[in-house]
Amino acid sequence: MAETLHFTRSLYAPEAVQEAARAFGHLATIDVSQGEDDIALVATDIDPEVAHVLLDELANHALVLTVQARG
Amino acid sequence: MSEETADFTFELSERELSFDVDEELYALDAIYGAAYLFVDRAYVFLARPAERKVRVRLRSKEATTPEALEALAGEFANELLNSQLRVRIGRSTAALREQYMSRAFFGQQQSSTIAELLAELDAEEMAEEPLEVPVPWAKGSGAEASDG
Amino acid sequence: MSTTQTRTLSVVRLPLVEDKLNFFRYGDVAGKKLVTNDTGAWHFLDEASFRDLLAGRVEPGHAHYEALAEKGFLRSGLDLGRFAEKMARKKRFVGQGPHLHIVITTLRCNQSCKYCHASRTNMDRVDTDMSLETAKKVVDHAMQSPSPYINFEFQGGEPTVNMPVLKFIVEYSREKNRYENKQLEHSLVTNMTYMTEENAEWLIDNEVLVCTSLDGPEELHNYNRTWSKEKNAYADVRRWIDYFNRRYVEKGRDPQLWHVDALMTTSRKTFDHWKQVVDLYVELGMHTIFLRPLNPYGFALDTWKRIGYTTDEYLGFYRQALDYILELNRAGTEIVEGTAAVFLMKMLTGDDPNFVDIRSPCGAGTGQVAYNYDGKIFTCDEARMTAAMGNDMFEIGEAGVTSYEAAYGHPTVKAMAVASLQDSLPHCETCWNKPFCGVCPMHNYMTSGDLFGQRPNSPKCKEHYTIASLLFERLADDPDGKLEQIFRRWTLTRPREQGSSCAV
Structure with missing residues (x-):
């Protein structure tokens, strides 16, 4: 089953979202597509043990990296 | 207030x-x-x-x-x-911080009073020259003193 | 199906008069507002006075005007030159180069401590001894540091297992220093169980500072520091501490400067013996006890279950032990808690102890380096241990191969500096504890896989924040000023430059 999350580009640094997707890549297959206003992540083949928190954790990581990048 | x-x-x-x-x-x-x-x-x-x-x-x-x-x-x-x-x-307080940081790390000698500092900052804004503060660990990054 | 409710809450928005203030940070400590600034100055305000400060009402005649103006919180009367000088003094270590040079003379060790992840090898592994040729390259490399103070700190394994290299480094660096004229020190971190009278006399005669490991009373020390069944590690440490201290006195050395220091590592078992640990340090005439937590990495899970603990458990222990140490001080016994002393030096003096683990940026590669037995250079000793676990990300060169410029201009050194420069780290940049604190990217990396870490999830952040809070809470509740006197004395108890692991 696929799960999708949309990150608003004006709120999340695209590199941060990419990096977060990479960091969680061992737990699911994560496709990243860059839209004009948002970045869509589609996660499939999610490790069942973490399926209930994967996208939430990934979103936290993307937020932290975005904040960090603003220095 | x-x-x-x-x-x-x-x-x-x-x-x-x-x-x-x-x-x-x-x-x-x-x-x-x-x-x-x-x-x-x-x-x-x-x-x-x-x-x-x-x-x-x-x-x-x-x-x-x-x-x-x-x-x-x-x-x-x-x-x-x-x-x-x-x-x-x-x-x-960003302008003040830039001033004392640059003095602390690079010893720039500039005016000491707030009034003089603010006048300087106004002049710089008018000249459209943004303040740049070199990062402390970068070698050779703007350590020159400027006697404003 | 869940229902959604809408609620509204009201909060007070404090007015701010922007042109009356200098930059400051603030937070809630001891039921008051604590304000701090970039020179390390701090001041407690009640809620009403804090609002006065923000609203520009702290003017001549206000109860806090003189203190806040003097400490540089107000624009009124602010002397930028003086403020910058104070800040420069606090940050004097920036750009000085590494002063702490940790040399692993061998990986061989005769003990197998429960918490050790120092990549030790057994005593038959002579191939993990540093050679004289490598030792010479290490000294040649280290002495190029522009730091006016250089400390060679010998670690291992058990460094005294390779005494010829230790002796060579002391003698060769002294010889080189005839031309360099730096303040040069040598210190040894030893378990004392391989000590001989001949070596002890050489160390005393050659003014090598000696620091040992003493985890507490016999049962605790011997539990942590497994040795052979026939031998008693505790008895050996006690015997050699007595020997060194006696010989220093016999040779007329100043006991303030010349005494064996000791380090303890807190394991779960320490919690049952914390009072005896402090009492033992007092009984031995130690000047400082450093209540160090375990680094929570590199352990097998079952080992961690036996000796590990949570940050909250550690901080509970720390609070109890700190208060006991203060009680002893009030009764006239002079003993200092090491971590507290590092923070207090930043809080109560115009100086900074340049303690490489608690400074901004951290000392990795810019204040300290570690040389493995084979000459490989690492940003710190933890980095060297990480390499032993199979990750050489923090290796920055090799003595005799890599130039000084290449090692200290290494991208990893820069990354460590950026990741620990608190002015640009989320939360640190606005935290009241920023002037007193420090971030360890290595700790972040080992606990979270990321050099930058996340402050809300960082055990080290919680540890530093809590320790600084404990100290400020005690300073805020000190009507007769006696506690501050004790704390101020702690900041003076540093006869040695704070370069080595032991010196506080």
């Missing part, structure tokens, strides 16, 4: 709460600053429901009660105010 109250309206459901924060009142950096502090307890997600508005959603990591969620909302509102205050203190 009197103190104002700020109203925060939030929506509460089983494990999460959400606010809409107005960027006209709170800098984006303030919203980030507050949101960052909650990543240990909550899953934090930001969205943009309208231009200049940020929707902050906090989903508790643990099972929770409505009272605990309300308390979390109160904490977030307080942090947002603190964060906004810190952003304003930071911005309004």
Whole structure:
């Protein structure tokens, strides 16, 4: 089953979202597509043990990296 | 100058709460600053429901009660105010900080009084030359003294 | 199906008069507002006075005007030159180069401690001894540091297992220093169980500072520091501490400067013996006890279950032990808690102890380096241990191969500096504790896989924040000023430059 999350580009640094997707890549297959206003992540083949928190954790990581990048 | 109250309206459901924060009142950096502090307890997600508005959603990591969620909302509102205050203190003192940092690390000799400093800053703004502060660990990055 | 409810809450928005203030940070400590600034100055305000400060009402005649103006919180009367000088003094270490040079003379060790992840090898592994040729290259490399103070700190394994190299480094660096004229020191971190009278006399005669490991009373020390069944590690440490201290006195050395220092590592078992640990240090005439937590990495899970603990458990222990140490001080016993002393030096003096683990940026590659037995250079000793676990990300060169410029201009050194420069780290940049604190990217990396870490999830952040809070809470509740006198004395108890692991 696929799960999708949309990150608003004006709120999340695209590199941060990419990096977060990479960091969680061992737990699911994560496709990243860059839209004009948002970045869509589609996660499939999610490790069942973490399926209930994967996208939430990934979103936290993307937020932290975005904040960090603003220095 | 009197103190104002700020109203925060939030929506509460089983494990999460959400606010809409107005960027006209709170800098984006303030919203980030507050949101960052909650990543240990909550899953934090930001969205943009309208231009200049940020929707902050906090989903508790643990099972929770409505009272605990309300308390979390109160904490977030307080942090947002603190964060906004810190952003304003930071911005309004940025020029002073640049001055004393550059003196501390690179020994630039410039005028000491606030009045002279502000006059200098005004002159620089008029000349459209943004202040640049070299990063302390970078070699050879602007250590030259300038006798303003 | 869950229902959604809408609620509204009101909070007070504090007015701010922007042109009356200098930059400061603030937070809630001891039921008051604590304000701090970039020179390390701090001041407690009640809520009303804090609002006065923000609203520009702290003017001549206000109860806090003189203190806040003197400390540089107000624009009124602010002397930027003086403020910058104070800040420069606090940050004097920036750009000085590494002063702490940790040399692993061998990986061989005769002990097998429960918490050790120092990549030790057994005593038959002579191939993990540093050679004289490598030792010469290490000294040649280290002495190029522009730091006016250089400390060679010998670690291992058990460094005294390779005494010829230790002796060579002391003698060769002294010889080189005839031309360099730096303040040069040598210190040894030893378990004392391989000590001989001949070596002890050489160390005393050659003014090598000696620091040992002493985890507490016999049962605790011997439990942590497994040795052979026939031998008693505790008895050996006690015997050699007595020997060194006696010989220093016999040779007329100043006991303030010349005494054996000791380090303890807190394991779960320490919690049952914390009072005896402090009492033992007092009984031995130690000047400092450093209540160090375990680094929570590199352990097998079952080992961690036996000896590990949570940050909250550690901080509970720390609070109890700190208060006991203060009680002893009030009764006239002079003993200092090491971590507290590092923070207090930043809080109560115009100086900074240049303690490489608690400074901004951290000392990795810019304040300290570690040389493995084979000459490989690492940003710190933890980085060297990480390499032993199979990750050489923090290796920055090799003595005799890599130039000084290449090692200290290495991208990893820069990354460590950026990741620990608190002025640009989320939360640190606005935290009241920023002037007193420090971030360890290595700790972040080992606990979270990311050099930058996340402050809300960082055990080290919680540890530093809590320790600084404990100290400020005690300073805020000190009506007769006696506690501050004790704390101020702690900041003076540093006869040695704070370069080595032991010196506080």
